[in-house]
Amino acid sequence: MKTLSKLLATGAFLAAGAVHATExxxxxxxxxGGEAAAVAxxxxxxxxSGNTWVDGAIAGSGGTARPIIIxxxxxxxxxxxxxxxxxxxxxxxxxxxxxxxxxxxxxEGDWANVVNPTSLxxxxxxxxxxxxxxxxxxxxxxIWLSNKAFADAGVDTPANWSEFVAAAPALEAAGKVPLxxxxxxxxxxxxxxxxxxxxxxxxxxxxxxxxxxxDAAAGPEMAKVFEAAVVARQMASKSRVQDWNQATNMVITxxxxxxxxxxxxxGEFQIAGQTAGNEYECLPGLGVNEVISTxxxxxxxxxxxxxxxxxxxxxxAKLMISQEVQVAFNLKKGSLPVRGDIDLSAxxxxxxxxxxxxxDGNVMLSGDEVLSADTQGQIEDLMVEFWxxxxxxxxxxxxxxxxxxxxxx
Amino acid sequence: xxMQDNAGKRPVRLLRNLNAKIASIPMIATALVVFIGCTxxxxxxxxxxxxxxxxxxxxxxxxxxxxxxxxxWLVSIENLAWYGFCSMILTLLIGFTLAxxxxxxxxxxxxxxxxxxxxxxxxxxxxxxxxxxxxxPDFGVQQVVRDWGWTTFTFDPLYNxxxxxxxxxxxxxxxxxxxxxxxxxxxxRGIDEDIWKAARVDGIPTWKTYVVVIIxxxxxxxxxxxxxxxxxxxxxxxxxVAQTSGGPGIASEVPAKYVYDKMFASQNLxxxxxxxxxxxVSVIIILIPWAYLEFGGKKRG
Numbered sequence: 001m002k003t004l005s006k007l008l009a010t011g012a013f014l015a016a017g018a019v020h021a022t023e024x025x026x027x028x029x030x031x032x033g034g035e036a037a038a039v040a041x042x043x044x045x046x047x048x049s050g051n052t053w054v055d056g057a058i059a060g061s062g063g064t065a066r067p068i069i070i071x072x073x074x075x076x077x078x079x080x081x082x083x084x085x086x087x088x089x090x091x092x093x094x095x096x097x098x099x100x101x102x103x104x105x106x107x108e109g110d111w112a113n114v115v116n117p118t119s120l121x122x123x124x125x126x127x128x129x130x131x132x133x134x135x136x137x138x139x140x141x142x143i144w145l146s147n148k149a150f151a152d153a154g155v156d157t158p159a160n161w162s163e164f165v166a167a168a169p170a171l172e173a174a175g176k177v178p179l180x181x182x183x184x185x186x187x188x189x190x191x192x193x194x195x196x197x198x199x200x201x202x203x204x205x206x207x208x209x210x211x212x213x214x215d216a217a218a219g220p221e222m223a224k225v226f227e228a229a230v231v232a233r234q235m236a237s238k239s240r241v242q243d244w245n246q247a248t249n250m251v252i253t254x255x256x257x258x259x260x261x262x263x264x265x266x267g268e269f270q271i272a273g274q275t276a277g278n279e280y281e282c283l284p285g286l287g288v289n290e291v292i293s294t295x296x297x298x299x300x301x302x303x304x305x306x307x308x309x310x311x312x313x314x315x316x317a318k319l320m321i322s323q324e325v326q327v328a329f330n331l332k333k334g335s336l337p338v339r340g341d342i343d344l345s346a347x348x349x350x351x352x353x354x355x356x357x358x359x360d361g362n363v364m365l366s367g368d369e370v371l372s373a374d375t376q377g378q379i380e381d382l383m384v385e386f387w388x389x390x391x392x393x394x395x396x397x398x399x400x401x402x403x404x405x406x407x408x409x
Numbered sequence: 410x411x412m413q414d415n416a417g418k419r420p421v422r423l424l425r426n427l428n429a430k431i432a433s434i435p436m437i438a439t440a441l442v443v444f445i446g447c448t449x450x451x452x453x454x455x456x457x458x459x460x461x462x463x464x465x466x467x468x469x470x471x472x473x474x475x476x477x478x479x480x481x482w483l484v485s486i487e488n489l490a491w492y493g494f495c496s497m498i499l500t501l502l503i504g505f506t507l508a509x510x511x512x513x514x515x516x517x518x519x520x521x522x523x524x525x526x527x528x529x530x531x532x533x534x535x536x537x538x539x540x541x542x543x544x545x546p547d548f549g550v551q552q553v554v555r556d557w558g559w560t561t562f563t564f565d566p567l568y569n570x571x572x573x574x575x576x577x578x579x580x581x582x583x584x585x586x587x588x589x590x591x592x593x594x595x596x597x598r599g600i601d602e603d604i605w606k607a608a609r610v611d612g613i614p615t616w617k618t619y620v621v622v623i624i625x626x627x628x629x630x631x632x633x634x635x636x637x638x639x640x641x642x643x644x645x646x647x648x649x650v651a652q653t654s655g656g657p658g659i660a661s662e663v664p665a666k667y668v669y670d671k672m673f674a675s676q677n678l679x680x681x682x683x684x685x686x687x688x689x690v691s692v693i694i695i696l697i698p699w700a701y702l703e704f705g706g707k708k709r710g
Contacts, residue, residue: 092460183654240568
C-alpha cells in the first residue's frame with residue numbers, strides 16, 4: 001500500500017512538473033523488444049527538447065493498430081503524431097485535409113536533398129506538399145538463418161534459396177522446422193512477396209505491381225514463383241506460431257532453419273545477444289536477387305487547432321529526421337536510415353549489406369507504395385488461404401492472383 | 410359506458426396517456442435515427458465505390474458481384490450456417506436438459522446453478538482464449554490424454570481446417586448454455602405444481618409429461634431463448650478472433666469478421682457495407698416468416 005501511494009505521489013509530481021511542456025501523444029505499433037527499445041530513442045530525444053512524449057503503443061500489428069489510429073483521426077480525437085507506413089495508407093486522410101502540412105520545415109531542413117532514396121519523400125508528398133516524415137527504411141527481402149540449426153543437422157549454412165531448399169530434408173531429419181513462419185496474414189503475404197522478387201526478378205515485379213499487368217501475373221515466369229511458394233509452404237508446414245517474433249525466436253534458438261522476414265527481425269537477434277556472422281546469417285533477396293524495397297515507417301501529424309501542439313508537432317518532425325536521432329533510432333531498430341549523409345559504421349554486418357545495396361541503387365518500391373490497401377487486403381486473403389491449405393495448387397492460386405491484379409486500382 | 414358518460418367528453422386519442430407518450434419519444438427517436446436511419450445509410454453507400462471515406466459515386470451492384478465472387482465470403486457464410494444450425498439445436502437441448510435436471514429438486518441446486526451460469530459472465534474474448542489453450546494440441550486436452558498413455562490420440566480441432574468451426578462451436582455452447590438454462594429454469598418454475606400432480610395421477614411417465622405437456626406450455630420461453638441464441642449467432646466475431654483469427658487459412662472466417670476487415674483494415678467501406686447488408690437481408694429473410702407466424706394471423710389468447 002505504501003509503495004502504491006508513493007507511486008501515485010510521484011506520478012502526481014511528474015504530472016505537475018510537466019505542465020509547461022507540451023504533451024504529445026504518439027501512437028505506433030512498435031511493441032516487440034527491439035522495437036520498443038528503438039522507439040524509446042525518439043521519446044528520449046523529444047523529452048530532452050522540453051516537451052513530453054506520451055507513448056500510445058498499440059499492441060498487435062499494423063493490421064490491428066491502423067484501424068484504431070484511422071478511426072481516432074476520423075472521429076475527431078486526433079493524436080499528436082502517429083506511425084503509418086509509407087505510401088497509400090493515409091492517402092485519403094491527406095486528401096480530406098486532416099493532416100498537418102510540413103512543407104515549411106521540410107524546406108528549412110532541405111529534406112529534398114538529404115532524404116535518400118528520394119522515393120521516400122515522394123510517398124509523403126501530395127500536390128507538391130509534404131505531409132509525413134520518413135523515419136526509416138525497412139526492407140522485406142531477407143531470410144534469416146540459424147547457424148546452430150544447420151550445424152545440428154550436419155549441413156553447411158546455405159548461401160542462397162536453392163541451397164536452403166536442398167538442406168530442408170536434413171533439417172527435418174534432425175527434428176527441426178526448416179522454415180519458421182507466423183500465421184498472421186501480413187506474414188504470409190510478405191513472404192510471398194519476397195519469393196516473388198527473388199525468383200521472378202524485378203522486371204516481372206514492376207510489371208505486375210506497378211503496371212498491374214494481369215497477363216504477366218498469369219504468365220509462366222510467375223508460375224515459377226508460385227511453385228517456389230508451394231515448396232516454401234511444405235517447409236513451413238510444421239510451424240505453428242502466431243506472431244512474427246515467435247517465429248524469429250525459433251531461429252534464435254535453433255529450432256528452425258530460417259525465416260523469411262523483414263529486417264526488423266534483426267532487433268530481436270540483437271536483444272537476444274546474437275551477432276550476424278556468428279549465431280545467425282542473413283541473405284538479402286534470398287541470396288538470389290539482391291534488391292531491397294524501400295518502404296518503411298513514416299510519422300504523420302494530424303491537424304490540431306491548438307498552436308502549442310502544432311509547434312510541438314513540428315519540433316518532433318524535425319527531431320525525427322535529425323542526424324543524431326536517425327543514428328540512435330535505426331541502430332536499435334535494425335532498419336536503414338532515411339538520410340544518405342550519416343555515418344553508420346557502428347552498424348552490424350547485415351545492416352552494412354543493406355546499406356551497400358542501397359548505395360548501389362538496387363532498390364524497388366514497396367507493396368504499400370504501389371497497391372491500395374484494398375488490393376493488398378485481397379492478396380492477403382488469397383495468401384493466407386494458399387499458405388494454410390496444402391491442397392490449394394500453385395495453378396489455382398496463380399489464377400486467383402491474376403484476377404486480383406486485373407481488378408487492381 | 411356509464412364511466413364514459415360520467416367523464417363527459419371522450420378525450421382526444423392522441424392525448425391519452427400523454428406522459429407515457431412523451432416518455433417514449435427518446436426511444437422512438439433512437440429507433441428511427443439509429444436503426445432505420447443508419448441502416449438506410451449503410452445500404453445506400455453499399456452501392457458506391459467508397460474507400461476509406463464514404464463518397465456518393467454509384468457503381469451499381471459491383472460490390473455485391475465482388476462479394477459473391479470472393480472465396481472468403483463464401484467460406485464465411487458456410488461456417489455461419491454450420492455454427493448457427495448446431496449452436497441453435499445444441500444450446501437449446503443442453504440448456505433445457507440442465508434446467509430439467511435442476512428442477513428435479515436436487516440438493517445444492519444453488520451451487521450448480523451458479524457454476525453453470527458462470528461461463529456466461531466471461532467475455533467472449535476470455536472464453537475464446539481459454540478454449541484456445543484447452544484445444545491447443547501441445548498443452549491442452551490432446552497432450553493430457555497422450556500423457557495418460559494413449560499416444561496416438563488426436564484432438565486438435567482448431568488446427569484442422571475441416572472441423573475448426575466445431576472447435577469454435579464448443580466454446581460458444583460452453584458460454585451460452587448457462588443463460589439458456591436459467592431462462593428455461595425460470596420457465597419450468599412457472600409451471601403450476603398441480604399440472605405435475607395431475608400428470609402423476611394419470612400415470613403419465615415423467616419424460617412424456619415434459620414432451621407433451623410442459624414443453625408446449627413453455628412456448629414463450631422457448632421463443633425468448635431462440636431469439637437470444639439467434640442474435641448471438643449472427644454477431645459471432647470475438648470468439649473467432651480470440652480462438653483462431655479466422656485460421657487455419659480462412660477456414661474459420663465468419664461474416665462479421667469479413668465486414669470489419671474490409672471496412673477498417675482494407676479501407677474499403679463499400680465492400681464492408683455490401684457484406685453487412687447481406688447479413689441484414691439474411692436475418693430479415695428468417696425473421697419475417699417467423700414474425701408472421703408468431704404475431705400475425707389471429708391473435709392467440
